[in-house]
Amino acid sequence: MSKYISLLKVFLKSTETMKNKNKKSLISLVVLLIIGMLPLVKNIIDIINKGYDALSLINQQGIIVSLGLSFVSVMIFFFGSFYILNSFYFSESIESILYLPLKQSQILGAKFTLVVIYQYIIQGVFALPLIIVYGIKANEGIIYYIYSLIIFLINPIVPLVIASIIVMFIMKFSNTFKNKDRIKTFSGILLFIIILPLTMYIQKLAQKGISPKEFQNLVKGSSGFNLDVISNLFLSSKFASLSLINSKNISGILNLAVFILINLLFIALFTWVGEKLYFKGVIGISAVSSKRKRLNKKEIEKLSLKKSKLRAYVEKEIKLIFRTPPYVLNGVISGVILPVIFIGSMIFGGDMKDIIPSISGNLYDSGMVSFIFIISLGIFLFLGAMNPLSSTGVSREGSSIYLNKYMPVNYETILMSKVISSFIIEGITTLIWIIPVFIVLKLPITISLSILLISIVTIIFSNLIGTVIDLNFPKLNWDNEQEAIKKNLNPFINLFLSIIIGGIIIYSSYKFNLDSLYTFIYIFSIILILDIVVYFLLKTKGQKLFESIK
Known part of the structure; x- marks a missing residue:
């Protein structure tokens, strides 16, 4: 455990944010990031408010928690997939770490924990407004917020384990993605493609508004939107939402226990799969290949032209x-x-x-x-x-x-x-x-x-x-x-x-x-x-x- 913690500290200190010695610059960047996120957070709060009010008319306000946590898990899955790819395979010191006297589980655990920590930013934007608004409007007590804190800390594990297994499987059997510059560019562009329509859609919902009837149709399935499919995309999210909705009775603690158990099982699955696939895919990842091409006379002359x-x-x-x-x-x-x-x-x-x-x-x-x-x-x-x-x-x-x-x-x-x-x-x-x-x-x-x-x-x-x-x-x-x-x-x-x-x-x-x-x-x-x-x-x-x- 001590080696795992030491390795995690090394990874944290080697990240760009921790390496920045100019504390004023770091604080300025964090403040600007928070200010930039405020309009999106405001729109999310507006949607949650309207959804709660509409669903409370048919006594189904708890669905807003189930749908919200499932949405957060989907976001963590998408964003985490690219971060896992870069952190697990394309970090600068990855191959040098493999030669240290460390167990595979320690390296995997430290890497995975680092990814989980960074996903708290996404949860902060999407999950905190949900937890706070629902807690206030439903007049929840201190137990609700204790459950919320536990769920907030653990919730990224299941979607990130699924994303990790997919990435490790691809990298184990594919040589196509071993150009880290290309994969970083591709993943960044793909993230932009995901973020752009999502941001626009959230803003549209917040400004246009959704009528109570539309929310009720959403729940009943008459809008063509299958709520059960979304809420069951990640099994852990279902039990997390049931724990929050029933925080005032014994059902809440039971569902929380099931939620924690599911996450522990997924951690065990991640460790087992990682030891089978990860190291076979990461060894030699920094090797560079080149293409040999015979140039003809015209191509040589073109390359030899004098330029200003x-x-x-x-x-x-x-x-x-x-x-x-x-x-x-x-x-x-x-x-x-x-x-x-x-x-x-x-x-x-x-x-x-x-x-x-x-x-x-x-x-x-x-x-x-x-x-x-x-x-x-x-x-x-x-x-x-x-x-x-x-x-x-x-x-x-x-x-x-x-x-x-x-x-x-x-x-x-x-x-x-x-x-x-x-x-x-x-x-x-x-x-x-x-x-x-x-x-x-x-x-x-x-x-x-x-x-x-x-x-x-x-x-x-x-x-x-x-x-x-x-x-x-x-x-x-x-x-x-x-x-x-x-x-x-x-x-x-x-x-x-x-x-x-x-x-x-x-x-x-x-x-x-x-x-x-x-x-x-x-x-x-x-x-x-x-x-x-x-x-x-x-x-x-x-x-x-x-x-x-x-």
Whole structure:
């Protein structure tokens, strides 16, 4: 047991959050994460409230607990599957641990416990509102909350054991997934695909609301939704919900005992299967395979073509971004996902249904067009600052940044390659979502082109100022790429400055009360001037800052 606990402590200390020595940065990130989750939690609370009130009319309010805990188990299963894959097979030190004098059960137990701990975050978002709201509305006593705490701590075990067995079985018999960069990118994209519709659907339910009749039809099965199938997806969730619903009588403690027994049996099953499958699948996981290809004369000539230094560095930066999963997920995919979530939430929330006709019907009104230009500036500044590619470009060099100083390339070329590469990626991701918006809003060509021009100068500004910020506060001491981009405060500094600058421009545009043409000229000119100023700042002071980095 002592070796298991010691190994668990090592795993916890080696995670990105625990390795972050800057406590203020860690606290800031946690606070921002909590603030970002508040709208989702509020929507969940609204759904639980409405569901309880509707089901209480037919004395079936306990079903909200059964359905809620089953939903939480499903979420843990999906999210846990990807975390298990990365933690069990693709962590940096996994193979070195295998040679230590440790039992298989100790390594498996420590790894599994680490995954369980991280799943408490998901439970905190989805299960705590359920437990608290139901407890208050049902006027439950202290026993209910004691049962809730026990269930909260144990509930992730069954879905994670099932997910672990599936992952171990796949990794035992498959060599396809042994490229960890690809699997990390794939799993991250898949998580985005899962989260996006789920977030939109929850927001739709919370804003639209569900009538008591709809909830009653849900319970009776007349809506075509089989509640029994959902509530029995994970057997442990059924007994957990019965324990909470009957916490005031003997049935509650009996169901809790069955719940605990089921989880103990699943732990035994996990240990047995793990010893049969895990180590056969993890040995040699870090081995790298390569493909040999014979090049013909044309291919050799193509690879040997002389390129400008700037182009070569830009291509190097883009290839590095797309070959590194954290950069792809946080810099490329998020550049598409964030706007889609923003726009999709309005569509599913019903706001867009009122906005679209009013915008489309007033496109010949100068005030409406001016409003569109002002809002566009705010959106592009916000999304440009939120994309961390430019504000981590120098930080991504890490401890190898000194190699650039030995290259026969001036510092301006190196810095501009970072600006241009991030601009190209952000520009492409912007086009992916902005063109459908133009089509939906039925914007005329002139207005669309004007917005595109505003987007170009704004994205240039975000990338220039982001690079300047990163030169002043580079984060070069990191152990893996994820720290360089996710544990870096430079994107937040960029966002803070962008909010201030955008606020000043938007406020002045509003106060001047210009018509649409002059509003466009004013916004475009101000941002273009800022681009020129920051470019010269990067060209002069930026090179000195880069030279001073050691």
